[in-house]
Amino acid sequence: MEILQGVWEVIQSIFANSGYAFFFQPGGYKNLIMIGFAFLFLFLGIKKGFEPLLMVPIAFGMLLANIPGANLAVQYHDLEGFFDLLKGRGEFVGATPGLMDFLYFGVKAGIYPPLIFLGIGAMTDFSPLIANPKSFILGAAAQFGIFFTYIGAIVLGPLLHFTPQQAGSIAIIGGADGPTAIFVTSKLAPEMLGAIAVAAYSYMALVPVIQPFIMRGLTTKKERAVVMGNLRPVSKLEKILFPILVTVVVSLLLPDAASLVGMLMLGNLLKESGQTERIAKAAQNELMNIVTIMLGISVGATTSAQSFLNPQTIGIVLLGLIAFMLGTASGVLFGKLMYIFTKGKINPLIGSAGVSAVPMAARVSQKVGQESNPSNFLLMHAMGPNVSGVIGSAVAAGILLTLLK
Amino acid sequence: MEILQGVWEVIQSIFANSGYAFFFQPGGYKNLIMIGFAFLFLFLGIKKGFEPLLMVPIAFGMLLANIPGANLAVQYHDLEGFFDLLKGRGEFVGATPGLMDFLYFGVKAGIYPPLIFLGIGAMTDFSPLIANPKSFILGAAAQFGIFFTYIGAIVLGPLLHFTPQQAGSIAIIGGADGPTAIFVTSKLAPEMLGAIAVAAYSYMALVPVIQPFIMRGLTTKKERAVVMGNLRPVSKLEKILFPILVTVVVSLLLPDAASLVGMLMLGNLLKESGQTERIAKAAQNELMNIVTIMLGISVGATTSAQSFLNPQTIGIVLLGLIAFMLGTASGVLFGKLMYIFTKGKINPLIGSAGVSAVPMAARVSQKVGQESNPSNFLLMHAMGPNVSGVIGSAVAAGILLTLLK
Amino acid sequence: MEILQGVWEVIQSIFANSGYAFFFQPGGYKNLIMIGFAFLFLFLGIKKGFEPLLMVPIAFGMLLANIPGANLAVQYHDLEGFFDLLKGRGEFVGATPGLMDFLYFGVKAGIYPPLIFLGIGAMTDFSPLIANPKSFILGAAAQFGIFFTYIGAIVLGPLLHFTPQQAGSIAIIGGADGPTAIFVTSKLAPEMLGAIAVAAYSYMALVPVIQPFIMRGLTTKKERAVVMGNLRPVSKLEKILFPILVTVVVSLLLPDAASLVGMLMLGNLLKESGQTERIAKAAQNELMNIVTIMLGISVGATTSAQSFLNPQTIGIVLLGLIAFMLGTASGVLFGKLMYIFTKGKINPLIGSAGVSAVPMAARVSQKVGQESNPSNFLLMHAMGPNVSGVIGSAVAAGILLTLLK
Amino acid sequence: MSPILLDLVPDTSAIFTATLVISGIVIVVGVLLLLILVIKIFGSVVSGLETRAKKRKGDQKEKEEIPMPKIPAPKPAPVVEDGISGEVVAAIAAAVAASEGPSAVVRSIKRKNVSSRNPWAQAAQINNTKSF
Amino acid sequence: MSPILLDLVPDTSAIFTATLVISGIVIVVGVLLLLILVIKIFGSVVSGLETRAKKRKGDQKEKEEIPMPKIPAPKPAPVVEDGISGEVVAAIAAAVAASEGPSAVVRSIKRKNVSSRNPWAQAAQINNTKSF
Amino acid sequence: MSPILLDLVPDTSAIFTATLVISGIVIVVGVLLLLILVIKIFGSVVSGLETRAKKRKGDQKEKEEIPMPKIPAPKPAPVVEDGISGEVVAAIAAAVAASEGPSAVVRSIKRKNVSSRNPWAQAAQINNTKSF
Ligand code: NA
Ligand code: NA
């Protein structure tokens, strides 16, 4: 009898402590909504192909983080909190660290994004930029969206109460560069990390949808039809010197950008040196894949209901879109300027590629260019602004970190 | 002269502090015995093929841990102890952390087993289970061995003084699932980790030896000869939804099973999504291989003479075998029940595959089935209970953790 | 107005805090010199092919560490310092941990070098040593350079103020084994890690330049022309037993050598067992490549101007060269002894291969041997001393750690 | 979330043991029965959706066959298109073995029309592989 | 290094916002203009050096062509040396696809004179691969 | 374990230095001599065991030849079974190079009887590869 009563109590208690029961407690519906969002992002990643390599782990991390009682949400925001959690003291009395708390450490300590940049560097060919350094200007122009969006976030302040740090983290979505956005946000506004990562990767996936309208609206058919000449060949020595020079020039001026730019350029040097193929491949394959999994899951696991389900998230989504559109527009408009200055030698469509989102934005330039002139091959020319956009957003990240940290 | 005396002193001291001298000190013979056990497990892994991918690193870790003075044994049992060790305080005054202490952190923090489950998920095809969800019952039945063995461990209590936590850790050997056993034991009874891991992997390797007798003993020739019909085809959408559904259903009910089940299912989703092949491959290759090495060595390094050379270890070995046999028997008996209920459409031999030990247990079903009827192809049908056994042991692990933690 | 003034102030401040401005501050020129050294080592790695897999990451780490304000130099020397840094206390009040501080943890905790040894073990074929165990003597003799150099470092003491620990770290360069040198130095003299790693890898790359003169000078043409007989075949069982025996014998006698020797031999066992190919490949590829990147960058990041730009570094460079030369000479001279004892059956040229630097030193023996006798194939015979040199330097490392720690 | 705590304290008493064992068995069976239910329901919903989708699209190939018991059967000789010599089949088999491990099987070899792939489809594919 | 600290405190005021935005834009543009300058200068220095080097060596092949816009064009059929049959090309393509992923393209196939490689060059190569 | 501590304190004195150097050399030589001894003893024990094993089994092939000095010799052309064309050899070499790196050498190519492998041996092999 006593045993059956015990069993009954255990089963009751299992149910009472289960997520199913939790959903009926006050506020419990929020976790249910969050699980719904996780499903939405799984759908977008798997069915719609929104940057699935990151979206699927992020969405699954979001799902796990919102299973009540599973202890799979990231519980801390800064390194101090991590140590308090490990020792069960301060605000973490009675808490135990879970899997996601350990995986997230690599985000919080600023380790994963530079390692991903190492891999990206080992995958990137900077030749089009070396052959045509003027592309740097377009890579800079497309970052203006970041700063304009910062204004937007501050203007929305009275409504959504964004701090300057949060505004900066939202603005960096306009850089169209996932690791940079995660790096900056994890330092300035870790409480927004999940929402900003999801927005950044979503808009990067939507580049082919968002950009063409703006590009067509801001250019004439004649401009879009400009055929650009061949790029000059680039020597091996130039390819080797480029990453070293960029590291030195950028890091000396903006030390806060040094982790990102330095690791990007080290990856590229490993690729171009011709002597380090073995570790260049490791950087772009095994290391990058492993870090991608860890980064995705743990970023997803930062999205608690309380940090995600509030009007600020709507602001992030809205401002993120604006940031992307403004970046594209600035790039195209600077492209027009260069069209004028070079007397029609530069096709303004390559300006939109400056937002980064490598290589998709460059492909959009190519595609829109071919609509107006089927014999137009802009891809290689657009790769210049495209890869310079990666450097540009790392520079912008350095400025935001310097002024807001 | 003074120099030669110094040299002589140094050489004497090297010998006096060496492992050779230690063996002649009181209790020193125990390390020698442990090194003998390490040789035994190396022999079993290499020559007998007992799950060599884990047995060889475990045995080598055991060897290194029992080299006196090498500081290659894991010195702590919980996270708090780890931090005390790093700071040389508490019971660790004068101790220095060694290689194995760092590698073992991933076990103690509960990181390695979920990452291995991620890789297993990315390798597993759940189609046979989706096509025939009734297999879940057999995957459940085969876990009964876990709970019956728990009784056994408690009954042996007056002799071997197993605590309930230790009893639960021993019982989970019956789950026939290495990472689950390590995960549970590292939380409930870390002092037994080495012995339990070695027992679990040994019996998993012995599946083809242990199971057939039980299977033949509990079934009639007619039952064993049953030919099962083809499985229905499974659509891609079902394969994608399956891991998401299982995660939600199981994690909500048993939050303590969420790390294992969640990561298993994330791995499977990465495999089935069709969009994330790159990281699915990383999960099942580089990440899993690296974690396997770390896990194996550091689990082996937990086996100090004092934790291994005691009557409890004999109890673990004995009870582990019982757990396996009871699990097999429960699975086959439930298979018989299903044979009766379906009026002979289900071959009871597929029940034994429910213990997990993927894919060996399923192959044993196939082999024993063909003995009675050479045209009998049970393999795919046995894969259903087999993979559901993995989920089943994770569920059982969640229950043990909930009630005993 | 106020805004433009603010902008002007920001820009001024960016410049004032930039590395460019720092170079003009007192002592700032030193960072510039260090960046120059980084360029030199990049040149040596990429253009001259000096062990590029480690030299390029080390040099890039050196470059990043000396960007003023980038916080990419390793800030601590011991584990205690690491925890102080994480908590911003002690000497680290106001400091924040950077990327390199985290990556360097794996060096300081003694994790990376044993993992690299695991990979090296999984790549090494010990058959020539098993077939001809006398080669062990030559692997021992070539380590004499380590101890002679220790005398040199102490003799230079009044000039360069080397402590015994620093002298030991410099001497181990003569072991011609990068991971061993890094392992010993990170424990005995972490402040010299960068300089010693760079010297060790440079001289390893220069083996084909440094050794031939010494080899020709110490041997007669008749000796160099000796043709050695075929090696006996080695059975699979011997190959499996070898790593186990070496681990037991060496670790028992010198527990401080156990991490290095143990992991080297585990790697070799994984390779030879015939059952663990999957993880042997992981050890020699993905794990080793990833650890190589981490090790290289973070060792490079320990080279601050203050630790590198002092007369001691010149001493390291000089003594490192002496260590190499003495090691080569000892090996060759012992080879001559064996030539005499075996009545001309052993070619003394294989003695120089005992310094390790696998497989380059063995190839140098082969090449110098062929100069005197074009039909002379010494490569396989030289591989015996060559791989025994790896074991020999690990043993020497164990002695230095025992006596100096 | 404030967990409703059990007043069960783990001990070696018969009562606790019996409670743990019985509730363990009940819950394991319960959870897996729940999974059967959920999978069956979703299975039929998905089937329904797909049947309707197919009717609209007339697409008969979406369902993927589960490969039938293949281990006991000898490995089938690969299906080879005409005009590809036996040597080439051997070469491909060797190459596949080299890159995929010995357990991979070549099932069919067809000439791939190398020059006519849609470059945009390919670009999209690269994009999914290089996600950054 | 003692940083010269700004007395700017981040807030949501119009002044701080305008300051951040304007200096942000100015600095981004400034840094990238600086990069243009540096790359151009180095580019011409490098070109100068290489031109001289070439004159001395008469080496005309050092410069590497940037592959021209290749995605919109159909993948070119691989350039195949005489005497290698179509089947072999297919086999190699399949092997490359298996080991490199479907986006790799076979551009040219030449018989490699397997027996005449310089063993020392090869040894040096191994040495660069196995660095330890 | 209570280590018997030396009263040697590391310093830069001639005595400590000489002590370290001499004991270092003595111990390095001693350890490696011990290894020679152990390897020799085990080598002869193993040989003895294997000789007896062979006598019983008549198995002459167990011992594996150490490949003799191969680097200075030109890479041997692969041993090719009759009926496999040169093109196929080239294809396999290319495939191996693609998946194994340029330092791999094809030594011999034999037709593998694809359809007659023992499926159980293969299953066992898979089992050793997928350990979980
Ligand atoms: Na950008
Ligand atoms: Na199981």
Ligand code: NA
């Ligand atoms: Na050495």
